[in-house]
Amino acid sequence: xxxxxxxxxxxxxxxxxxxxxxxxxxxxxxxxxxxxxxxxxxxxxxxxxxxxxxxxxxxxxxxxxxxxxxxxxxxxxxxxxxxxxxxxxxxxxxxxxxxxxxxxxxxxxxxxxxxxxxxxxxxxxxxxxxxxxxxxxxxxxxxxxxxxxxxxxxxxxxxxxxxxxxxxxxxxxx
Amino acid sequence: xxxxxxxxxxxxxxxxxxxxxxxxxxxxxxxxxxxxxxxxxxxxxxxxxxxxxxxxxxxxxxxxxxxxxxxxxxxxxxxxxxxxxxxxxxxxxxxxxxxxxxxxxxxxxxxxxxxxxxxxxxxxxxxxxxxxxxxxxxxxxxxxxxxxxxxxxxxxxxxxxxxxxxxxxxxxxxxxxxxxxxxxxxxxxxxxxxxxxxxxxxxxxxxxxxxxxxxxxxxxxxxxxxxxxxxxxxxxxxxxxxxxxxxxxxxxxxxxxxxxxxxxxxxxxxxxxxxxxxxxxxxxxxxxxxxxxxxxxxxxxxxxxxxxxxxxxxxxxxxxxxxxxxxxxxxxxxxxxxxxxxxxxxxxxxxxxxxxxxxxxxxxxxxxxxxxxxxxxxxxxxxxxxxxxxxxxxxxxxxxxxxxxxxxxxxxxxxxxxxxxxxxxxxxxxxxxxxxxxxxxxxxxxxxxxxxxxxxxxxxxxxxxxxxxxxxxxxxxxxxxxxxxxxxxxxxxxxxxxxxxxxxxxxxxxxxxxxxxxxxxxxxxxxxxxxxxxxxxxxxxxxxxxxxxxxxxxxxxxxxxxxxxxxxxxxxxxxxxxxxxxxxxxxxxxxxxxxxxxxxxxxxxxxxxxxxxxxxxxxxxxxxxxxxxxxxxxxxxxxxxxxxxxxxxxxxxxxxxxxxxxxxxxxxxxxxxxx
Numbered sequence: 025x026x027x028x029x030x031x032x033x034x035x036x037x038x039x040x041x042x043x044x045x046x047x048x049x050x051x052x053x054x055x056x057x058x059x060x061x062x063x064x065x066x067x068x069x070x071x072x073x074x075x076x077x078x079x080x081x082x083x084x085x086x087x088x089x090x091x092x093x094x095x096x097x098x099x100x101x102x103x104x105x106x107x108x109x110x111x112x113x114x115x116x117x118x119x120x121x122x123x124x125x126x127x128x129x130x131x132x133x134x135x136x137x138x139x140x141x142x143x144x145x146x147x148x149x150x151x152x153x154x155x156x157x158x159x160x161x162x163x164x165x166x167x168x169x170x171x172x173x174x175x176x177x178x179x180x181x182x183x184x185x186x187x188x189x190x191x192x193x194x195x196x197x198x
Numbered sequence: 199x200x201x202x203x204x205x206x207x208x209x210x211x212x213x214x215x216x217x218x219x220x221x222x223x224x225x226x227x228x229x230x231x232x233x234x235x236x237x238x239x240x241x242x243x244x245x246x247x248x249x250x251x252x253x254x255x256x257x258x259x260x261x262x263x264x265x266x267x268x269x270x271x272x273x274x275x276x277x278x279x280x281x282x283x284x285x286x287x288x289x290x291x292x293x294x295x296x297x298x299x300x301x302x303x304x305x306x307x308x309x310x311x312x313x314x315x316x317x318x319x320x321x322x323x324x325x326x327x328x329x330x331x332x333x334x335x336x337x338x339x340x341x342x343x344x345x346x347x348x349x350x351x352x353x354x355x356x357x358x359x360x361x362x363x364x365x366x367x368x369x370x371x372x373x374x375x376x377x378x379x380x381x382x383x384x385x386x387x388x389x390x391x392x393x394x395x396x397x398x399x400x401x402x403x404x405x406x407x408x409x410x411x412x413x414x415x416x417x418x419x420x421x422x423x424x425x426x427x428x429x430x431x432x433x434x435x436x437x438x439x440x441x442x443x444x445x446x447x448x449x450x451x452x453x454x455x456x457x458x459x460x461x462x463x464x465x466x467x468x469x470x471x472x473x474x475x476x477x478x479x480x481x482x483x484x485x486x487x488x489x490x491x492x493x494x495x496x497x498x499x500x501x502x503x504x505x506x507x508x509x510x511x512x513x514x515x516x517x518x519x520x521x522x523x524x525x526x527x528x529x530x531x532x533x534x535x536x537x538x539x540x541x542x543x544x545x546x547x548x549x550x551x552x553x554x555x556x557x558x559x560x561x562x563x564x565x566x567x568x569x570x571x572x573x574x575x576x577x578x579x580x581x582x583x584x585x586x587x588x589x590x591x592x593x594x595x596x597x598x599x600x601x602x603x604x605x606x607x608x609x610x611x612x613x614x615x616x617x618x619x620x621x622x623x624x625x626x627x628x629x630x631x632x633x634x635x636x637x638x639x640x641x642x643x644x645x646x647x648x649x650x651x652x653x654x655x656x657x658x659x660x661x662x663x664x665x666x667x668x669x670x671x672x673x674x675x676x677x678x679x680x681x682x683x684x685x686x687x688x689x690x691x692x693x694x695x696x697x698x699x700x701x702x703x704x705x706x707x708x709x710x711x712x713x714x715x716x717x718x719x720x721x722x723x724x725x726x727x728x729x730x731x732x733x734x735x736x737x738x739x740x741x742x743x744x745x746x747x748x749x750x751x752x753x754x755x756x757x758x759x760x761x762x763x764x765x766x767x768x769x770x771x772x773x774x775x776x777x778x779x780x781x782x783x784x785x786x787x788x789x790x791x792x793x794x795x796x797x798x799x800x801x802x803x804x805x806x807x808x809x810x811x812x813x814x815x816x817x818x819x820x821x822x823x824x825x826x827x828x829x830x831x832x833x834x835x836x837x838x839x840x841x842x843x844x845x846x847x848x849x850x851x852x853x854x855x856x857x858x859x860x861x862x863x864x865x866x867x868x869x870x871x872x873x
Contacts, residue, residue, distance in 0.1 A: 029532045032476060033525040036483075040518050042569065043490065045576040047510045096585050098439050101432075105781045108801050137434065137720045139801035139810060184780050 058174045063090075063166075064156035068146030071123050071131055078120070078146035083172045087198045088118040089191070090166040091142070092154065094126040095134035097162040103181035104138050110187065111141035117195055121145035124154050124162050167191065169198045201266050204254025205345040211247035211298075212335040214240055218328030222321035226394070234321040241309050241324050244331065245302040252299045255344055256286050265351035268292060268344045274357035274777045276748035284368040285358045290493065290509075291344035293371060297489075298334050300372070300379045301327065308383060308409070319402060322390035323383075330382055333516045341509045357748070357777035366427035374420030374447055378485035380413020381454060384461075385482035388475045389524055392531045403465045403474065408837045410461060410478075411694075414454045415833025421447050422826035433783030433798040435718065435814045437822060440589040445568040446488030452561035453481040456554040458836075463550050467612055469541060472532040473554065479528060483521040484561070490517055491568070542614035549607035553600050560596040564589070601657045601706070604699060605664030608692075627660070627667040635659030638707075642792075642817065647714055654710030661703035665696045690839040698832025705825025711818040720800065724808035732815040734795060735759050741809070749773040749782075754809070756797050758788065765795070770811075772799045793817045 058064075065080045083090075091107060093100040111119050121142035123131050128147065148154055157166065167176040176194055178186065218240040225233025255268070259282045264270040272288045273281075287296040305327050312320050338344070361367065387406035391399055424444070429437040438444065457477040464474040490513045541547040567584045609623045635655040639647055647655070672692065673684045717732040728737035739755040751773035758765045768786035775782065785798035793815055800810030 029472070029529040032480075033522065033529050036521055036525055039487075039569075040514065040522070042573055042576055043514055043517075046572045047514060096587075098441060098585070101434070109781060112804070133720075136810070137718075137800065137812060184778060188779075 058158055059177065060173055060175065062171075062173050063168050064153075066146075066153045066156060068122075068148055068153055071121070071128065071145035071147040073128075075144070078144050080172070082120070082144065083118075083168050085170055086118045087116075087170060087195060088120055088166075088168040089195070090120045090122060090157075090168060092122045092124050092157070092159050092162050092164040092166075094124045094162045095130040096126065099181035100163045101138065103163055103183075104141075106182050106184060106187055108139045108141045114192075114195070118143050122153065122157075122159075123147050124159065125149070125151045165191075167194060167198070200254050200257050200261075201263065201345040201347070204251040204258075205343065207247045207251040207254065208335060208339055208345075211244055211251065211302075212332065212339060214244040214247060215328050215332035215335055218244060219325055219332050221325075222328075223325035223393070226318040226321040226325075229318075231317065234317045237321045237324045238309060240328070241302075241305055244328065245306045248295075248298050248302045248331075248335075252286070252295055255292060255295060256283060258345075259283065259285055262355070264353075264355050265347055265349070266344075267346045267348040270348055270352050270355045272355070272358050274355040274748065276776065277355075277358055277363075278747050281358055281363050281368070284362075287371050288358045288362050291338065291342040293375070294334065294338045294342055295344055296372060297375050297379060298331060298338065300375050301331050301334065301382060304379055304383055304409075305331070315405060318394070319390055319405075322393055323386045326386035326389045327382055330386075330520070333520065337509075337512050337516065341512050354777075357775065360749070360773070360775040360778060360780050360782050361431065363748075363775075364427065364431055366423055366431065370420060370423040370427055372420075373416050373423055377413050377415075377417025377420050377454075378447075378450060378488070380409065380416055381450060381457075381478075381482040381485050383409040383413065384457060384478040385524070388478035389527065392475065392524075392527050399471055400465055400468060403461055406478070407458075407461050407465060408839060410454070410458055411833045411836035414451070414458055415830040415837065417447070417451050417454060418826055418830040418833060421451060422823050422830070425826075426823050429819070430785050430787055431783075433785050434812070435716075435785070435796055435798075435816065437819070440567070440584075440586050442568050443488075443492050445564050446491045449561050449564055449568075450481050450484040450488060452557050452564070453477060453484050456557040456561075457481045458833075459550050460554055463547055467541065467547060469547055470551070470554075472528075475532060476528060477554070479521070479524045480558075483517075483524075486513075486517050486520060490514060541612070544610070544615045544617060544620065546607055546610040546612050546615075549603045549610060553603050553607065556596060556600045556603075560593060560600070563592045563596060567592070598653075598657065601661060601702070604702065605660045608668045608695060608699070609664060623667060623671070627663045630666065631656065631659035631663035634663060642711060643715060651710050651714035654706055654714075658703045658706035658710065661699055661706070665700045665703070668692075669696060690835060694832045694835035694839065696832075697835060698829045701825045701828030701830075701832060703825070704821050704828055708818050708821030708823075708825060712816050712822070715817045716819075717815045719813045721811055721813065722803055722808045723811045724806060727808070729811075729813060731813050733760060734765065734815060736795075736797065736811075736813050738809075738811060741807075744771065746773065748777065749775045752799065754797075754799055754811070756786070756811075758795055768795065768797045770797045770799045789820055791820065794819050 063080065063083055066078075067080070068078045070077060089110070093104075107119065110117075119142050121144070123145055125148070131145075131147075146153065151159070157164075163181055165178045165182055166174055169175050175198065176191070178191075182191070218237065221233050222237035222240070225231070225236070255266075257263075258266045258269050259273055260279065262269075262273070262275055262282075264273075268289060268291050269285075272292070273285045277285065285292070287293040305324060308327075309320070309324065384406045387402050391402050421444075424447070425437045428439070429435065457474065457480075460470050460474040460477050463470045490510070493509055493513055567588050570584050605627065606624065609627065610620065635652075635658065638659070639652060639655045643651065672688055673681055675681050675684060679687070719729060719731045721729045723729065723738040725738055725740045728735055730736070735758070737757045737759070739757055741752055741754050744751050744753045751771050753769050753771045756768040756770065758768060766788040768788060770786040771784040773782045773784060774780070783798050783800075785796055787797075788795040794817075796812075796814035796816055798812045800812055802809050
């Protein structure tokens with residue numbers, strides 16, 4: 025037996041270990057330490073120049089659905105029609121976008137193409153506010169109640185089922 | 199009763215697969231002809247029981263049997279018949295059943311064509327494939343039973359995912375699986391060869407090659423269909439997204455491409471023996487890995503199937519047994535295979551070697567990008583998403599040298615070529631490439647093509663010119679033979695290779711020009727308004743409500759004209775499927791050789807009767823899929839190559855003399871005619 029011939033086997037062993045570890049992780053479910061805590065304080069420039077900055081105070085007094093997205097993210101494109109549809113059906117809920125590690129032009133073009141359901145969009149160019157919110161990746165969606173506390177967090181794209189069965193019932197309660 | 203029959207047939211098939219995996223290979227090992235002879239009836243029985251089970255599930259769909267949980271989840275009383283039949287593979291459990299059906303289908307075909315294959319080899323090959331089907335059937339029966347009953351029976355099913363209710367999507371999975379599973383044939387031959395290294399490697403290769411070509415062609419078509427579907431169904435005009443699941447199908451394709459070429463060298467020249475074996479193992483392993491990535495839910499992706507940790511664990515175990523076992527066998531036995539014939543630096547072998555290494559490197563880069571988020575998550579808990587920027591910047595530079603060598607390879611001779619002659623051949627091709635790419639680029643783009651686009655066109659021109667140069671030299675009348683006689687003497691294998699290579703050239707033209715010249719406009723249009731894009735006037739005439747069998751929606755009528763003359767009428771739709779309330783965009787496309795006109799409806803603007811309409815003009819985009827089709831045709835031609843059958847008959851009669859088998863081949867596929 026030659027040592028060289030063992031290389032593929034060794035590489036595969038490493039890969040198998042990695043995959044076994046990956047199985048124990050769930051890409052969708054990440055407990056957020058922020059649940060039922062007040063949303064962090066922040067102030068962000070608006071994505072569209074000329075609009076007022078987005079502040080923590082904007083979250084007070086209304087139920088808010090905060091959606092973290094970026095134009096370079098494929099799953100965001102997948103969930104986007106649901107948000108557009110949601111904004112039409114539930115105008116009472118404040119839908120806020122957090123544009124994460126993106127470029128202004130690309131993000132605006134993306135919204136022109138797919139529709140802009142957001143009442144306001146914060147532009148988090150370097151992802152700093154994302155860190156405050158404990159954002160792991162995009163897309164993520166938070167529900168924040170009238171008192172400004174985070175009540176729900178979802179990692180990964182929204183689905184019609186999730187909207188119908190978890191998010192909308194929770195929103196009507198708040 | 200019918201679903202229970204299907205369930206029972208699956209268990210029966212499991213037993214037959216276990217017997218097939220054990221008895222005939224054991225017979226081959228102990229030289230017991232009676233045990234080896236069991237392979238044929240066991241294989242037949244396995245095929246029939248899996249087919250019966252598949253038909254039972256189809257029947258449950260056709261009959262709206264919502265008491266079967268899988269049927270209730272993936273169909274609905276409004277779903278048209280064609281989609282009910284296709285819904286069998288619309289979810290996890292059923293697509294596994296399709297996987298199993300295709301696997302036993304390949305085994306049946308293999309047995310039918312076996313003819314004069316040595317019984318010991320056939321017993322081992324069918325045994326390996328029997329073991330694979332055992333694993334898949336066990337997976338299905340223990341974690342993903344498609345026949346599970348649902349009590350009490352629901353009134354109505356949940357419906358097939360609307361994204362899948364489309365002709366392109368109906369054909370995409372079977373073609374893709376056909377390719378994945380087809381690589382199992384080469385894999386089984388490789389394992390059989392490793393189990394019995396005294397057997398003649400070149401002989402099994404000549405057997406496995408057409409099957410590999412067929413599998414590769416199916417995979418090519420499958421990937422192309424998926425990309426075409428994404429283009430017209432997702433409504434934003436892209437055709438490839440480097441999504442983990444796309445990558446999962448692309449990696450076996452890259453490895454399979456390397457395998458096809460390596461097989462050619464081993465068969466004709468006896469070189470690259472261990473390489474070929476390793477690639478055969480790798481191509482199928484990557485197919486399995488792809489299945490794991492899609493089914494286990496370790497990666498989140500657009501395609502995400504239902505995830506269940508038990509399933510992931512099972513596939514991982516299966517993966518470890520199959521891939522780990524075969525790589526272990528490879529490590530133990532490969533050294534005995536020998537190095538094979540030597541070759542000079544300036545030879546066709548060198549270019550093929552270079553290309554195989556580069557293809558594998560590209561495959562590794564895709565694997566790295568696909569798994570990096572997972573690795574980072576496992577090691578640090580960070581979650582990220584690796585996007586197109588990584589793949590574009592890594593993949594393109596790796597493939598460019600492959601494309602250059604791809605043109606040179608066929609112009610080189612096997613074993614050793616001479617520099618001056620090569621330079622003479624390449625000079626002609628280079629001149630032709632420059633001329634064609636230059637004229638073409640100027641004609642379609644004028645002065646506005648970017649440097650990257652010129653580079654792409656130059657590569658495409660080079661590939662096509664090399665194909666042309668090779669064909670001209672092979673067909674040029676000489677020594678009293680006219681053009682027609684030369685054409686008739688042209689080996690099919692050369693034709694299939696040139697067809698596939700030309701396909702790559704056409705593909706590059708499409709990718710380059712659509713990236714460089716496409717015009718995309720998103721505009722708000724009310725009925726009666728229009729917009730001009732790239733010289734075409736798009737006029738939104740009206741919007742009207744439509745009702746389909748299981749959806750409602752809005753259809754726009756867009757009249758396209760150029761210089762006052764009508765070009766076409768397009769009818770983009772926005773559908774909402776009643777059962778799932780899922781909005782779907784149906785783009786309207788006027789496809790053409792030189793450009794596609796693409797219109798899709800975005801969203802209605804609040805407070806007016808206007809809609810956001812996406813209007814795209816995409817030059818040459820159809821060349822992408824035409825290129826893929828040409829490649830697949832090349833693969834199919836190689837599969838139908840009669841030479842293999844003749845050659846096998848001859849060589850088994852001649853009982854593999856010491857002389858390299860390639861010299862026994864008619865038609866001089868060996869290399870170029872002596873000048």
